[in-house]
Amino acid sequence: MKKNGAQIFLESLLKEGVDTIFGFPGGAVLPIYDALYGVTALKHILVRHEQGAVHMADGYARASGKPGVVLVTSGPGATNTVTGIATAYMDSIPIVVFTGQVPTALIGNDAFQEADIVGITRPCTKHNYLVKDIKDLTRIIKEAFYIATTGRPGPVLVDIPKDVLSASAEFKYPEKVELKSYQPTYKGHIGQIKKAVELIIKAKRPVLYTGGGVVLSDASDELRVFAEKLNIPVTNTLMGLGGFPGTHPLFLGMLGMHGTYCANMAVTNTDCLIAIGARFDDRVTGKIDEFAPYAKVIHVDIDPTSISKNVRVDVPIVGDVKSVLKDMLKALDEIKGRSHAERGNEKAQKDALAEWHEQIKQWGETHKLSYKLDEKKIKPQYVIERIYDLTKGKAIITTEVGQNQMWAAQFYKFDKPRTFLTSGGLGTMGFGFPAAIGAQFAFPDKIVIDIAGDGSIQMNIQELATAVQYKLPVKIAILNNKFLGMVRQWQEFFYEKRYSYTCMDVAPDFVKVAEAYGAVGLRATKPEDVDGVIKEALAVKNKPVFMDFNIDREEDVYPMVPAGQPLNKMLLV
Amino acid sequence: MRHTISILVDNEFGVLSKVSSLFSGRGFNIESLCVAETLDPKVSRMTIVTTGDDQIVEQITKQLNKLINVIKVSDLTAEEHIERELALIKVNANADDRAEILSVIDIFRGKVVDVSPTTYTIEMTGDAEKVGAITELLRPFGIKEIVRTGKIAMARSPKSGK
Numbered sequence: 001m002k003k004n005g006a007q008i009f010l011e012s013l014l015k016e017g018v019d020t021i022f023g024f025p026g027g028a029v030l031p032i033y034d035a036l037y038g039v040t041a042l043k044h045i046l047v048r049h050e051q052g053a054v055h056m057a058d059g060y061a062r063a064s065g066k067p068g069v070v071l072v073t074s075g076p077g078a079t080n081t082v083t084g085i086a087t088a089y090m091d092s093i094p095i096v097v098f099t100g101q102v103p104t105a106l107i108g109n110d111a112f113q114e115a116d117i118v119g120i121t122r123p124c125t126k127h128n129y130l131v132k133d134i135k136d137l138t139r140i141i142k143e144a145f146y147i148a149t150t151g152r153p154g155p156v157l158v159d160i161p162k163d164v165l166s167a168s169a170e171f172k173y174p175e176k177v178e179l180k181s182y183q184p185t186y187k188g189h190i191g192q193i194k195k196a197v198e199l200i201i202k203a204k205r206p207v208l209y210t211g212g213g214v215v216l217s218d219a220s221d222e223l224r225v226f227a228e229k230l231n232i233p234v235t236n237t238l239m240g241l242g243g244f245p246g247t248h249p250l251f252l253g254m255l256g257m258h259g260t261y262c263a264n265m266a267v268t269n270t271d272c273l274i275a276i277g278a279r280f281d282d283r284v285t286g287k288i289d290e291f292a293p294y295a296k297v298i299h300v301d302i303d304p305t306s307i308s309k310n311v312r313v314d315v316p317i318v319g320d321v322k323s324v325l326k327d328m329l330k331a332l333d334e335i336k337g338r339s340h341a342e343r344g345n346e347k348a349q350k351d352a353l354a355e356w357h358e359q360i361k362q363w364g365e366t367h368k369l370s371y372k373l374d375e376k377k378i379k380p381q382y383v384i385e386r387i388y389d390l391t392k393g394k395a396i397i398t399t400e401v402g403q404n405q406m407w408a409a410q411f412y413k414f415d416k417p418r419t420f421l422t423s424g425g426l427g428t429m430g431f432g433f434p435a436a437i438g439a440q441f442a443f444p445d446k447i448v449i450d451i452a453g454d455g456s457i458q459m460n461i462q463e464l465a466t467a468v469q470y471k472l473p474v475k476i477a478i479l480n481n482k483f484l485g486m487v488r489q490w491q492e493f494f495y496e497k498r499y500s501y502t503c504m505d506v507a508p509d510f511v512k513v514a515e516a517y518g519a520v521g522l523r524a525t526k527p528e529d530v531d532g533v534i535k536e537a538l539a540v541k542n543k544p545v546f547m548d549f550n551i552d553r554e555e556d557v558y559p560m561v562p563a564g565q566p567l568n569k570m571l572l573v
Numbered sequence: 574m575r576h577t578i579s580i581l582v583d584n585e586f587g588v589l590s591k592v593s594s595l596f597s598g599r600g601f602n603i604e605s606l607c608v609a610e611t612l613d614p615k616v617s618r619m620t621i622v623t624t625g626d627d628q629i630v631e632q633i634t635k636q637l638n639k640l641i642n643v644i645k646v647s648d649l650t651a652e653e654h655i656e657r658e659l660a661l662i663k664v665n666a667n668a669d670d671r672a673e674i675l676s677v678i679d680i681f682r683g684k685v686v687d688v689s690p691t692t693y694t695i696e697m698t699g700d701a702e703k704v705g706a707i708t709e710l711l712r713p714f715g716i717k718e719i720v721r722t723g724k725i726a727m728a729r730s731p732k733s734g735k
């Protein structure tokens with residue numbers, strides 16, 4: 001029996017195991033919306049802005065590991081997705097975005113609501129397609145999901161003209177993908193892996209520097225076993241948080257611009273840096289020539305373009321983090337089987353490592369992450385600590401961008417992967433709230449909290465309506481400083497406190513905003529209000545809650561490595 | 574240093590722009606680019622000439638490999654290879670100069686492919702130096718127009734027959 005393109009589209013999604021799509025209708029996708037009418041196997045979430053839809057799909061994917069799916073119309077619907085797609089691209093998140101397009105005969109004619117979305121998103125998608133013939137539709141959908149979720153994951157966009165949606169064809173979903181030009185490498189080179197392990201066991205001051213790749217490849221167990229076996233301290237990038245338990249004795253905290261003193265000193269002094277699923281971003285390395293200057297560098301990454309891009313690497317290993325870590329553990333066992341003579345001076349090795357741990361302990365003690373409590377003013381760090389305690393560290397935390405993001409990263413301890421969702425690469429204000437909604441759809445029973453700034457929350461505040469409509473108990477903790485805080489901090493440190501356009505004292509009453517949408521609004525103005533507000537918010541089960549914390553307005557994020565400085569040149573509290 | 578990169582790609586719409594936007598997005602310049610179908614009509618061959626230090630070119634080739642539509646990338650610069658380019662040169666040819674022009678063309682094994690009362694149009698194949706050299710020799714007569722294809726290249730077969 002023949003079906004039309006819209007029906008084929010929906011059937012294909014079901015074949016891919018999709019159960020939730022985030023979307024917003026319009027003229028070019030009317031055939032799909034018609035086919036969706038009354039369908040229950042697929043849950044369509046009606047958002048309030050297409051950017052929100054993409055961040056929701058992204059949050060859904062980050063939390064669950066499954067690809068997020070978006071459906072929008074042509075022209076403005078499509079262009080509204082761009083920031084969301086770029087956000088997912090920078091953090092390697094698997095999402096598939098379907099855009100409607102004007103009928104094929106009109107493409108290129110500046111037709112009503114036409115935008116060359118394939119051209120626009122070329123640099124921020126892993127791959128994209130324009131479907132020109134209904135015969136190609138199922139193959140392309142199959143490929144899109146395959147490409148988005150394999151290798152280094154990323155967003156894929158599929159642009160479908162309206163006439164393709166109304167044309168008809170036989171529905172036959174392909175069994176497998178045939179892409180001779182795309183075969184990601186999963187298994188690392190065994191010779192290189194052995195070489196790396198030899199280096200690591202001889203190192204006197206080793207450090208594991210691990211990133212989002214560990215989370216993406218679900219390799220946190222392997223990482224923990226590896227670190228424990230060799231007694232190697234671990235530091236995470238922002239994207240790597242949760243990939244190694246935040247409460248583990250070997251954990252040094254985050255490194256980089258707002259990393260801990262301990263992590264930054266350890267990386268500066270290590271003689272063997274083991275980079276796993278991390279990409280030496282400039283926010284992590286500081287001044288690149290002085291990053292890990294004494295270290296032999298081992299770099300494991302699934303993407304060959306990440307290796308030797310920013311720093312010289314002594315032992316590059318291209319492969320999936322999980323698979324490589326497994327092989328490293330095997331290689332370790334083989335070495336254990338060697339005779340004493342072959343294994344070298346193990347005592348000297350042990351002593352050196354003990355000395356290294358002693359040094360690290362000292363660094364950790366001299367400059368702990370800290371802040372000064374105040375009797376009258378609410379400190380943002382205190383709010384995060386209280387949220388951590390009152391959720392027993394079990395919440396899924398999303399963040400906006402700015403100081404709120406850094407305080408969340410520093411003061412909430414993430415023991416499990418996929419519990420800290422943040423826009424690391426693009427740094428997109430407005431990400432956290434819709435991402436929290438997406439995560440809540442993936443895990444209806446978990447506590448999901450967006451740690452927000454008063455600036456960022458206003459960038460996608462319209463999604464309150466979505467959260468209310470679907471009765472989602474997402475919590476939004478607004479660290480309200482009436483400033484674009486992080487930018488103000490830079491102006492304070494580097495531009496003589498000339499607060500040019502960063503003061504936002506004209507802001508809505510967030511409690512009333514919440515209430516106007518039919519959500520719950522709570523406010524804390526003094527430190528003693530904080531616990532009550534958090535507890536009350538946690539008790540709400542069927543609607544979103546805004547918590548408006550009026551915090552100390554000019555609190556800064558410490559430590560801070562000024563841009564372009566080496567990591568050991570930190571400004572401290 | 575100048576590099577000649579040979580790329581096999583899917584012969585589909587949009588692929589050329591994916592390849593070229595990879596260069597422009599990173600601020601790399603394409604000096605010349607040739608594309609045509611291979612024996613397999615589903616596959617095209619691109620020959621791209623670009624300049625950069627080893628690290629840049631390594632990044633370019635890795636990034637090219639990462640594109641879904643790219644099947645194979647080889648940097649021919651490091652290998653023994655043959656390269657050719659084709660130029661069409663329209664030069665002023667007065668009665669007085671014709672004999673001399675013809676002798677230049679002859680030395681370079683070029684061909685006259687079109688003649689008018691005042692011009693010759695010459696077809697010239699060779700490597701970039703050869704095309705450059707004949708251009709210099711013809712310049713005094715007055716070159717009216719020149720079109721060059723850019724380079725195509727192919728690795729040499731191993732001489733030992735192994």
Ligand SMILES: Cc1ncc(C[n+]2csc(CCOP(=O)(O)OP(=O)(O)O)c2C)c(N)n1
Nearest residue numbers: 402403404427429453454455456484485486
């Ligand atoms: C979409 C977008 N625009 C601009 C910026 C630049 N920016 C980075 S942090 C920041 C301030 C954020 O202010 P707020 O959300 O109030 O958070 P705070 O730093 O005060 O916690 C700005 C404007 C950005 N990251 N994203």
